[in-house]
Amino acid sequence: MKQPENNSKTAAFLTHELRSPLTSILCSLQLMKEEAAQGNTQNQAMLLDAALRNAERLNLLIDDVMDDSKIQAGRMKMKATAIDPLEIVRETALSLQPWALRRKIGLTVKAGKQLPLVQTDAKRTLQALTNLISNALKFTPEGGNITISVDRGIRDQSGMVVFSVTDTGPGLSQDEVQSVFRYFVQGKKGEERNDGTGLGLPLARSFIEMLGGMMWAESTPGMGAAFRFTLPQAIGDAESPTPASSSVRANTTSRP
Incomplete structure (x- = not known):
């Protein structure tokens, strides 16, 4: 994977990506504070959920950037x-x-x-x-x-x-x-x-x-x-215990 050629463009992109969820988190927390001050708890769960979702998005972005940095620096280690x-x-x-x-x-x-x-x-x-x-x-x-x-x-x-x-x-x-x-x-x-x-x-x-x-x-x-x-395939591999059936359905299908 090639490193982006335009570092300033990359920095601008990451700044925008970090700022967007951070702004959403700050807005959600500010609204929660105002709701709490007014004794209104009806919307607090929804606001907290929004803050958590955006915090998870921030965490994902940071993890991705860290992994990419390791790859570019040749420091990503694999244990096969x-x-x-x-x-x-x-x-x-x-x-x-x-x-x-x-x-x-x-x-x-x-x-x-x-x-x-x-x-x-x-x-x-x-x-x-x-x-x-x-x-x-x-x-x-x-x-x-x-x-x-x-x-x-x-x-x-x-x-x-x-x-x-x-x-x-x-x-x-x-x-x-x-x-x-x-x-x-x-x-x-x-x-x-x-x-x-x-x-x-x-x-x-x-x-x-x-x-x-x-x-x-x-x-x-x-x-x-x-x-x-x-x-x-693994070197000198043995066959894994896959069922004889050619189709294995995980318990994940969900449709009404």
Whole structure:
């Protein structure tokens, strides 16, 4: 991943991204103070919730910037071990289940038969997959579906395991497919700018590339998008205890 060429532009972007949630937090706390002074507690829970959401957004941005700084300085350390790829997928899907339930979005896990173990850093792989699924949740409309699948690579991906996150959102244009992994590129929901840091996808790809894999996007406008990445099979791997069934559904599907 290349460092942004225009440092002043990067600083301006980060300043704006930090100021926006911080301003929202300050406004929420000020309103809570005024409500409390007037003895009105009706709106305090709502204001507190807004402050917490924006604090979480600030924390996410800071984490992303710190991770990116480590990568650019060559200080990002990876600890690769042999891991069951389906466990990575299941753990990530379950951690994002509450978000999917709130959005009434189906979250389905599918796995190929007798998957090999992968040689990877569990923490960074979970982070990369979380970033991809979070991105899909932002753009998939209520009542839509996201499928997370994992299977053996074939042909030119032989010796690799392929992870895919496919959504039923608006999809990407060819220009967006080419630019989606660039620094600070943020998609749009209709005519509105998406609420994100613009670092999640570039970081995800950097992690995967550092682990010996590749990440790419595929999409047709109006037909959803698919984000895929590969990881190498573990050296002298044994097959993981994936069920014989070719489809494993996590308890995350939520639609009326």
